[in-house]
Amino acid sequence: YIYGCYNLNKDILINMKKRILVIGLTERMGGVETFIYNTTRFSNKGKYEYDFLVHGTDHAVFQNEINEFYGNGNHFYFIPSFKKKPLNAIKALLLFYKNNGNKYDFVHLETGAASELVYVFPFCLMNHIKLISHSHNGGGYSPIINSVFRPLLNLYSSTKLACSVEASNWLFGSKNINKVKIINNGIDTNRFQFNEKSRKRIRKQYQLDNDTFVIGHIGRFSEQKNHDFLIKIFSEVKRLRPNSKLLLLGVGELQSSIRKQVKLMNLDKDVxxxxxxxxxxxxxxxxxxxxxPSLYEGLPVVGIEAQSEGLPCFFSSNISNLIKITDNANIIPLTDNAKKWANKIVSVSNIINSRKNYAGIVSDKGFSIESTVKELEKIYGV
Structure with a gap:
């Protein structure tokens, strides 16, 4: 009898969980992927459980970590890309929602493109699943396609979220701003705080002495991130501070062309x-x-992480003003040339001791991952 009651209560607890299907993970490391991983990792897995529908690939970044976090089997489903194989994608979607549609309370579409609706509509309606659409970018490559899908996305989204006003306007249109809730891109501020031992270790790894002025950038090598202009800025910085180096973290389709640019500008020993x-x-x-110096962004996670580490930051004015979380954030128009950017960059005084205080400032401003997860779980309900 006791064993039976235990199993019954266990089943009730499982059934009380909110099940959320997330669409937005890819095989690449990026800001959206990091946001999804962080919100999953810091969620209350006793009350909320995420599955992930991934398209156009057979693996996803953070796949192993998330499955290990839950420890109860696979949470990933893979289907073909609608753009590349539309008929195969439709068949896979029909089968997926037929087998799994009744499990979910919400589909959480985390994207920067309204066309991603093809992975949701009309399947949410058919299975009575609420759609949460969450904008993570302030621009994109296909404004016409985005505007075509925008009315449907607005119509069928029960909840509209965005990381900034710019991201909201891009996905939902400016006239819908009052219907959109802004959710901060929270980060793990305990992880991203200045560490002097780490500083010495990394600089030693790349043979950078204490006097080397190190400019950093983390981002995918794509048109959006504007690496071409970044290299030009660095070239001007080198004229002003010859002991400068530029560290670029990331991969992407434009990496080889940026390498060629660096070589042509005789910067291959410095980048x-x-x-x-x-x-x-x-x-x-x-x-x-x-x-x-991005051409567009929603609210870049790396910009928040950098401020949490107490770094002086220089962002293009095409990035949302919400990125100005601390007094270390500097906004520069892209209309300013590389020389003007360089002059402002070399003018900073970087006091190492003060960098340790910034993680707390970022957290107090509401950009901790804990605060973000609380906001999401209010939307999901208990």
Missing amino acids: IFCDLKSNTQDYYSAFDVFVM
Whole structure:
């Protein structure tokens, strides 16, 4: 009898869990992927459980870590890309929702493109699943396609979220701003705080002495991140401070062309391509400044992490003003040339001792991952 009651109560508790299907993870490391991983890892897994629908690949970043976090089997489903194989994608989606649609309370679509609706509609309606649409980018490559899908996305989203006003306007349109809730891109501030030992270790690894002025950037090699202009800025910095180095973390489709640009500008001894790194917190500690001249962003997670580490940061004015969380954030228009950027960058005084205080400031401003998860769980309900 007692064993039976235990099993019954256990089943009731399992059934009380909110099940959420997340669409937004890819095989690449990026800001959205990091956000999804962090919100999963800091969620209350006794009350909320996430599954992940991934398209266009057969593996996903953080797949092993998330399955290990839950410890109760596989949480990932893979389907073809709608863009590349539309018929195969439709068949896979029909089968997936037929077998799994009744499990979910919500589909959480985390994206920067309204066209991602094809992985949700009309399947949410057919299975009576509420759709949460969450915008993570302030621009994109296909504004026309985005505007075509926008009315449907607005119509069928029970909840609209965005990381910034710019991200909201891009995905939902400016006239819908009052219907959108802004959710901060929270980070693990305990992880991203300045560490002097890490600074010394990374700088030693790349043979950078104490006097070397290290500019850092973390981002995918894509048009959005504007590496071409970043290299030009660094070239001007070198004229002003010859002992400067630029560390680039990330991979992407434009990496080879940026390498060629660096070589043509005779900067190959001064620009260090670090590729992908899982210990980015150590690299922030090694940097002296962080530079991000993006063409567009929602609210970049790396910009928040850099400020949490107490770094002087230089962001393009195309990034949301919400990125100005601390007094270390500097906003520069992209209309300013590389020389103007360089002059402002070399003018900073980087006092190492003061960098330790910034993680607490970022947390107090509401950008801790704990605060973000609480906001999401209010939306999901208990």
